[in-house]
Amino acid sequence: MMFKRIHKWVALIVFVQLLIWLISGFLLGKLDHTLASGRTTFTLTPQAEKAKAQPAYNIQALLRRYPETTEVKLVYLLGKPLYQLVFQKTLHSYQAANDLLIDAKTGKIFILNAQSASEIAMLSYKEQATVSDVEYLEPPIEELTREQNPVWRVSLTDSLNTSIFVRAKDAKIITHVNDETRWRDLLLMLHFMDYAQTGSFNNVIIQFFALATLLLSGTGFWWSIRLIFDHQIRFSWFSKLQSFKVNILKVNEDKVISARKDSSILSALSDNDINIPSICGGGGVCGSCRFSTSEDVEVLPADRQHLNQSLLEEGYRLACQHSVEEISEINIYKSFAKKRRDIS
Amino acid sequence: MLRETRKLHRWLMLFAGLQFLIWSISGVYMVLVNIHFIHGESLITKEAQPLPAEAVQYDISALLERYPMATNIRLGLLVDKPVYRFKQNGNDVMVIAETGKVVPAISETLAQRIASNSLQQEQEISSISLIVDNPPSEIGARRLPLWQVKFAGISGDTLYINPHNGEVATIRHNSWRLFDAFWRLHIMDYIEGDDINNILLNVFTIAGFLAVLAGLVLLYLRLTRSNEEEPQL
Secondary structure, three states: OHHHHHHHHHHHHHHHHHHHHHHHHHHHHHOOHHHHOOOOOEOOOOHHHHHOOOOOOOHHHHHHHOOOOOEEEEEEEOOEEEEEEEOOOOOOOOOOOOOEEEEOOOOOEOOOOHHHHHHHHHHOEOOOOOEEEEEEEOOOEOOEOOOOOOEEEEEEOOOOOOEEEEEOOOOOEEEEEOHHHHHHHHHHHHHHOOOOOOOOOOOHHHHHHHHHHHHHHHHHHHHHHHHHHOOOOOOOOOOOEEEEEEEEOOOOEEEEEEEEOOOEHHHHHHHOOOEOOOOOOOOOOOOOOEEEOOOOOOOOHHHHHHOOHHHHHOOEEEOOOOEHHHOOEEEEOOOEOOOOOOOO | OHHHHHHHHHHHHHHHHHHHHHHHHHHHHHHHOOHHHHOOOOOEOOOOOOOOHHHOOOOHHHHHHHOOOOEEEEEEEEOOEEEEEEEEOOEEEEEEOOOOOEOOOOOHHHHHHHHHHHEOOOOOEEEEEEEOOOOOHHHOOOOOOEEEEEEOOOOOOEEEEOOOOOOEEEEEOHHHHHHHHHHHHHHOOOOOOOOOOOHHHHHHHHHHHHHHHHHHHHHHHHHHOOOOOOOOO
């Protein structure tokens, strides 16, 4: 019964995380995802603002200056045209890349300063608020774990504590982070066990716990299957009663008791105030709830594990493993006055 | 108490146990397989070629005069030719940077060439078709038309190419498809695959939570009870 032992010990290791997964998963479902994404306060810069100015600096000259360029984008920043030179292509904009911004009128390198960063941040913001702080941050960035490029954080004084992040390399608004976003990210960090704050669920800690949990649910699943096949879990809800005789050897007494056919002998005895030892409470784990019978009762795996061959041949079985309908008379050594250690 | 707890754990897990197994299997897959690989990053060539300056004769200012409403203007390569790509009234337009000529929607042959060039490893194309309507569910709500280029390898790589800008719109492969299936199983939203607050999931989460708590009590009772008490019979 290796799987039972594995089930127990693995449970001891993963139960905290199992609860965290269930709770954080549940709470993630309850989030306001639109609010958390920052879309409720975000607005696109008006088209008219973008199309005003025309670039003048020749693009061929630009490519001669920067021969490694793989792509040039024309972007507008507060009505000013800029060339964004891309040197390495990335699939996601958060991945590290050293793009360059060039003033499309003069050809000079453009560096996004705090003033412009906060201006474009406010242009993207729908509501009314004042800027409380503008800060330049290098990755890793606490509130933006995936981002691998330097950013400007423009903090606002609104009820949701919004911070607007502007990527320094391309002057793009990355996102609006508010208290709902922070709550979401905390839940995600817990769900992904991303304590190193990498923004990814491909980390070693969660990989270990995921495999351990697979072992736990795999052994648990196998256990359930065995219980069903060994007829220890029965699906008949309206089972008839059956009587059987119990000989209590120590005091040389016998009793006839009545119980549902599908209940285990152990629980039938205990329901009738006949208490035999049971350390594990009917799991087939401890092997203490022994009875014997002269009748022909099938030997189940748990019987075989806890009782040796001669005991089995003498008719010993575990009371938690067999149901009332399998027997009509059994022997037990003695009955305790009351449930021992199982006073619930 | 032990008996009641054991019963509770059993019956709750009889209800939620299969989902626990599904959560574990899908979770293991999602955390073990690198998400960037799932996105197809390792299948696509990373090295983009630099733009040849001599082939950029048509300047961006001329382009802006011709298309004053153009937005999202980008200069990049179409296979080996520099082209301007932009949006005009919401449509994708492509103009050759050497001549200023408009590039018509790309042909099947060109789509094949772009697809083959984009892949890191050479693979034989098994089929190519222009998807105009009824898109396969794996590309979601992307704008059509798209060239669908399927490769013959066992990984089932499929590239979707926008015929109006010649760019790879997205890449799908069997590992992605498996991830998607596991994700749906994980959040128990089998049809849409996006609602993580559905009733089914909530019911199983709550049942699972109670089952774990019952399991925890069992564990506590088992570990604190001594095994000194020997069987009496």
